[in-house]
Amino acid sequence: MTDSDILSVRVVEPDDLFDLRRRVLRGGLATAVVEDARDREATTRHFGTFLGERLVTSGSLYPSVSPVHPEHVTYQLRYLATDFDVQGTGAGALLLRAAEGVLTSEGVDEIWANGRDTALGFYDAHGWQRVADSAHLSPDTQLPHTVIYKVLRVRDEVTIDFATPEDGADLATLREEMHFSVNPRDWRGPWIARSAEYFAETIRDGSVVATVARNTEGRVVASVVAQLRRVVPTPRYPMGHMAYLHSVSTLPAYRRRGISYSLMELLMPNLDARGLDRMELHATPLGRPLYESFGFSVRAGGTEMRREGAAEGPTPSAQV
Numbered sequence: 001m002t003d004s005d006i007l008s009v010r011v012v013e014p015d016d017l018f019d020l021r022r023r024v025l026r027g028g029l030a031t032a033v034v035e036d037a038r039d040r041e042a043t044t045r046h047f048g049t050f051l052g053e054r055l056v057t058s059g060s061l062y063p064s065v066s067p068v069h070p071e072h073v074t075y076q077l078r079y080l081a082t083d084f085d086v087q088g089t090g091a092g093a094l095l096l097r098a099a100e101g102v103l104t105s106e107g108v109d110e111i112w113a114n115g116r117d118t119a120l121g122f123y124d125a126h127g128w129q130r131v132a133d134s135a136h137l138s139p140d141t142q143l144p145h146t147v148i149y150k151v152l153r154v155r156d157e158v159t160i161d162f163a164t165p166e167d168g169a170d171l172a173t174l175r176e177e178m179h180f181s182v183n184p185r186d187w188r189g190p191w192i193a194r195s196a197e198y199f200a201e202t203i204r205d206g207s208v209v210a211t212v213a214r215n216t217e218g219r220v221v222a223s224v225v226a227q228l229r230r231v232v233p234t235p236r237y238p239m240g241h242m243a244y245l246h247s248v249s250t251l252p253a254y255r256r257r258g259i260s261y262s263l264m265e266l267l268m269p270n271l272d273a274r275g276l277d278r279m280e281l282h283a284t285p286l287g288r289p290l291y292e293s294f295g296f297s298v299r300a301g302g303t304e305m306r307r308e309g310a311a312e313g314p315t316p317s318a319q320v
Contacts, residue, residue, distance in 0.1 A: 004052035007091055008185035009098035012048040014039040017058040017079065024081035026141070033140065036078060038062045045075070047099050049082075049091040056086040059095045061103065061111065068131060068149045072109035080113075090186065096126055098184035104152045104252035112149035114138065123148050154253045156216045160262045162270075163210035163223070168200030170220035171210065171247065178249035182284070202227070209270060210247070211263040213254070222250035224263040226271055226279075237277035245281040260287075264294050 018034050026032035038044050039060065049057035057080070064076035077099075082092045103111065115123050116138075120130065127150055134147035163171060172195035179187050202208035206228075213222035225247040233240035250259055271279060283291050 002052075006185055007049055007051055007056075007089070007094050008183070009047055009049050009095050010184075012046050012055070012058075014044075014046050014060070016048060016055060017046060017060065020055060020058045020081050020083060021079045024083065025079060034079075036060065036062065045099065045102065047095050047102075049095045051086060051091070057082040057091040057095045059092075059099060061099060064112070066110050066112055066149065067134075067147055068112060069110055069151075072151075073107060074110045074112060075103055075108055077111055077113040080119075092122065093126060094184070094186060097180070100150070100152055101181060101184070101252040105255055107153075107256060109153045110149055110151050112147065114145045115148040117144040117146060120146060120148070126150075152253060153256075154215075158213040158215055158221060158254065158257075158259060160211065160213055160259075160266055162266070163199070163203055163212045163220070163225075165200040165204040167210075167212060167220050168196040168198075168203070171199040171212070171223055171225065172196035174220065174223045174249040174251070175247045177251060178247060181249070199225075209267070211267040213250075213259045213263060215254075221254045222259045222263060224248050224260065224267050226267060228274070228276075239275065239277050241274070241276050243271050243274075243276050243279045245279060248281075248287060260290055261293070264290065268294055 014035070021034040022028060022030075022032055026034060039046075041062075043063050045061045047059050047061075048055045059080040060078050061075040062078065064074055066072050066074035080092060080095070100111065113123075113128075114136075115128070115130075117135075124130075128148045129150065131147040131149065136145055136147075137143065138145045172192050175195055176187050176192055199208065199210070203210065208225060208227050210223055210225040212220045215221050224245065226243040226245050229242050229244060231237070231240050231242055248260060248263075279296070281291060281296065283296070
């Protein structure tokens with residue numbers, strides 16, 4: 001797969017979206033209105049899905065009072081449009097997922113839209129709900145629409161616990177979510193299933209210890225993973241035992257609740273009791289305060305260097 005084949009989502013300017021809105025949603029009519037009065041307001045969010053460098057999906061979200069839950073912090077989705085030759089490839093779903101993640105992280109509770117009836121099946125498949133008796137004709141197109149909405153932030157209780165081998169698939173999903181949050185693109189591939197196998201095997205053999213948050217249905221919705229390693233002892237680290245923390249990830253609906261702190265609070269005493277020489281991790285600017293609160297600090301000196309392995313080749317031998 002080349003870069004030109006990859007779907008990715010970016011924040012865009014409103015001017016970038018008008019042509020796609022007009023062609024897909026307004027039949028290419030030159031006189032059609034394809035701008036919203038709120039397009040240039042600072043609180044509006046515009047997203048685009050790109051196939052390589054080509055914009056193929058547009059979507060805009062505007063602060064708005066929910067017609068369903070007016071007490072919620074809510075945004076309205078408008079102008080979700082995917083170019084004709086890319087429809088059915090997941091470009092629209094990718095944009096929705098990225099937009100929902102960004103808004104949830106900013107404290108938004110709910111999004112709503114006037115969904116075109118011909119697209120209601122798409123929204124149904126992605127967790128949106130229809131408002132009863134809300135069928136109407138769009139004043140812009142005179143086409144049938146229905147009011148739809150999706151609750152982004154949930155408030156059910158979570159249970160903090162250690163992961164078991166049976167959590168492998170959920171941990172792999174959370175790892176994919178972590179990658180998506182950093183770089184919203186289509187990450188689908190066999191690596192996710194392999195990650196599930198890795199987590200199941202390493203938790204079972206004790207080389208990985210992880211803490212997880214489970215919702216009321218038992219699903220793992222957040223994680224912190226520590227990979228235990230043995231390295232060459234040094235004068236400073238005489239035992240040669242260390243842990244590398246990774247896969248610190250929370251599903252968007254459960255963010256901004258302090259869950260990662262609770263996971264670290266359970267994990268760190270377990271690691272400290274192992275007599276490790278050191279613990280390492282790679283922190284994003286957003287996550288750095290969390291790790292500093294548990295005693296992590298930026299390494300002084302040294303330059304990280306790496307050499308990538310072959311992209312393709314034979315399966316590595318179990319014997320070295």
